[in-house]
Amino acid sequence: MKTLLLNGSPRGVRSDTLHLSMAFVQGISAAADNELFVEHIYEKHIEYCTGCFACKHNGGTCPIEDDMADLLKRMLDCDVVIYSFPLYSYGMPAALKNFVDRTMPLSSWSMVRDEKGKYGHTMQVDTSKMHFVMICGCGFPNSKFNFEGAVRSFALKYPDSTIITVPESPMFNFPQANAFTAPRLEQMKAAGGEYSNDFTLTEQTLSQICSPMIPEEIYAQFANSLR
Numbered sequence: 001m002k003t004l005l006l007n008g009s010p011r012g013v014r015s016d017t018l019h020l021s022m023a024f025v026q027g028i029s030a031a032a033d034n035e036l037f038v039e040h041i042y043e044k045h046i047e048y049c050t051g052c053f054a055c056k057h058n059g060g061t062c063p064i065e066d067d068m069a070d071l072l073k074r075m076l077d078c079d080v081v082i083y084s085f086p087l088y089s090y091g092m093p094a095a096l097k098n099f100v101d102r103t104m105p106l107s108s109w110s111m112v113r114d115e116k117g118k119y120g121h122t123m124q125v126d127t128s129k130m131h132f133v134m135i136c137g138c139g140f141p142n143s144k145f146n147f148e149g150a151v152r153s154f155a156l157k158y159p160d161s162t163i164i165t166v167p168e169s170p171m172f173n174f175p176q177a178n179a180f181t182a183p184r185l186e187q188m189k190a191a192g193g194e195y196s197n198d199f200t201l202t203e204q205t206l207s208q209i210c211s212p213m214i215p216e217e218i219y220a221q222f223a224n225s226l227r
């Protein structure tokens, strides 16, 4: 199996969220024969999509010459693609959203309606073996009134994907919080192992790994004391 981890945090290897994603990938690698590729999106040269739609009429070639062609090739070669990012303004950080826009050449011009009534473009490359995962951390102490927009847009873009949202994620770069973060990283590792079986997670696993690590009032009180 091949796994691509797209790190969408501008903080690069210092990303809070990356702790969670790396634990998840460790779990996959411990359970299955896995080759891992990590791409730090903020280090890449990715221009904005200009909306020319040339890719939809020429068989999938974007006229912009930057790092995106290689990234798409890498992506198509992988079985699992993990989008790892911090919640920014209730969505994805800008460079990662830009990356998602630039995946436009993968789909064709024709649009079809699915059984639920949702329209989407048909793919013009074979993506049938690919499985998508979103792992998103955030600075607020809870998930309600926070992750909804990011979760909804990822699920619309990647139906049947696995979505993991973890509040209080700055704690992962706070050694004093080790007593709370270490168990969560172990749970993420176990979840990676579970995921490698059939590319899904049970509701029970999801509710365990997506819950706050400490009570929200205590987290907020502590965060406010750092001013």
Ligand SMILES: Cc1cc2nc3c(=O)[nH]c(=O)nc-3n(C[C@H](O)[C@H](O)[C@H](O)COP(=O)(O)O)c2cc1C
Residues within 6 Å of the ligand: 009, 010, 011, 014, 015, 016, 017, 018, 085, 086, 087, 088, 089, 090, 091, 137, 138, 139, 140, 141, 146, 168, 169, 170
């Ligand atoms: C521009 C910006 C926007 C943010 N928006 C949100 C937000 O909408 N909700 C939230 O809970 N945290 C928000 N945060 C906090 C980050 O999600 C949080 O600090 C996260 O742990 C950073 O993770 P990273 O180290 O993986 O980049 C925002 C931070 C920045 C810099």
